[in-house]
Amino acid sequence: xxxxxxxxxxxxxxxxxxxxxxxxxxxxxxxxxxxxxxxxxxxxxxxxxxxxxxxxxxxxxxxxxxxxxxxxxxxxxxxxxxxxxxxxxxxxxxxxxxxxxxxxxxxxxxxxxxxxxxxxxxxxxxxxxxxxxxxxxxxxxxxxxxxxxxxxxxxxxxxxxxxxxxxxxxxxxxxxxxxxxxxxxxxxxxxxxxxxxxxxxxxxxxxxxxxxxxxxxxxxxxxxxxxxxxxxxxxxxxxxxxxxxxxxxxxxxxxxxxxxxxxxxxxxxxxxxx
Numbered sequence: 001x002x003x004x005x006x007x008x009x010x011x012x013x014x015x016x017x018x019x020x021x022x023x024x025x026x027x028x029x030x031x032x033x034x035x036x037x038x039x040x041x042x043x044x045x046x047x048x049x050x051x052x053x054x055x056x057x058x059x060x061x062x063x064x065x066x067x068x069x070x071x072x073x074x075x076x077x078x079x080x081x082x083x084x085x086x087x088x089x090x091x092x093x094x095x096x097x098x099x100x101x102x103x104x105x106x107x108x109x110x111x112x113x114x115x116x117x118x119x120x121x122x123x124x125x126x127x128x129x130x131x132x133x134x135x136x137x138x139x140x141x142x143x144x145x146x147x148x149x150x151x152x153x154x155x156x157x158x159x160x161x162x163x164x165x166x167x168x169x170x171x172x173x174x175x176x177x178x179x180x181x182x183x184x185x186x187x188x189x190x191x192x193x194x195x196x197x198x199x200x201x202x203x204x205x206x207x208x209x210x211x212x213x214x215x216x217x218x219x220x221x222x223x224x225x226x227x228x229x230x231x232x233x234x235x236x237x238x239x240x241x242x243x244x245x246x247x248x249x250x251x252x253x254x255x256x257x258x259x260x261x262x263x264x265x266x267x268x269x270x271x272x273x274x
Contacts, residue, residue: 003220004075005040005249007232007241012049013041014203015057020158020211027062031270036226037063040072040245042216051075054216057208070238072227076218083217084199087190088210091165093129101159106211108152109141120151125149127156131187140171147197154207160189161210168212225249 031037031259042054053060054076063071078084098111112121113136124140141150160166167186199214234269 003222005242005245006073006075007070007071007245008051008073010060013043013051013053013060015060015202015208016199016214017057017209017211019057019061020054023056023211024058024061027058028065028168031062031066031216031229035229037072037229037232038224038226040074040222040225042076042221043073044076052200052203056211059069064223066171068229068232070232070241072225074222080198084194084196085215086194086213087188088213089167090160090187090189091167093164095137097160097163103154105155108150109139112138112140125153128190128192136246146203148201149198151207157210175200186255
């Protein structure tokens, strides 16, 4: 079954993460050279006119730079099982950075360097840091609402981004040895127990995570649809643009240009024709 698809205005899309200038430039160059949006963005409808973006925010920056007002999108259902993982590599991290942060923002968090102590911070939102050969550490932020992340978490991530280099981590069920084990100057920072409600609330309040920090994993994702930008910009109704999107996908499925991959990913691209 083909997932639900829509053409959505950029103005209604709420990003979850900041965008990377480098990735945004890559998207822009690819869109300019091909004249296509290669893959529908993955979103979830959270109100009548607002959608939460599950993909990299760089696509929004690139589309805005090119004055593209609409994007093809695939909708995830709120009841659909969505695996949320939030972690990123930090290069040249030092434990003293946490002390420096708390000197600037006292009383917003506590530092924990002993796993046993974490039991005393069940009502806190915590960022965990791990490193090969070192003890685990965590910085625990005061949390008043279970569905809302403390703003101090975003202050700390922004502070950390200025002190260190944050690098997206390869996370895949198919790649077992994705951890960069040889690079001992990398730490992993992770936000465990992150919920969809917390992410939605953060996006609505314009609190964005670092680029590549969050991964959303759900079945039936579309890859490589290649929707023409000229049609997105054409002065016709959104319904007509959506009809073209469904016609495009049905054509590729019916003519052997598409393949359903085990694990829930639709691959729709002329290059996969057998």
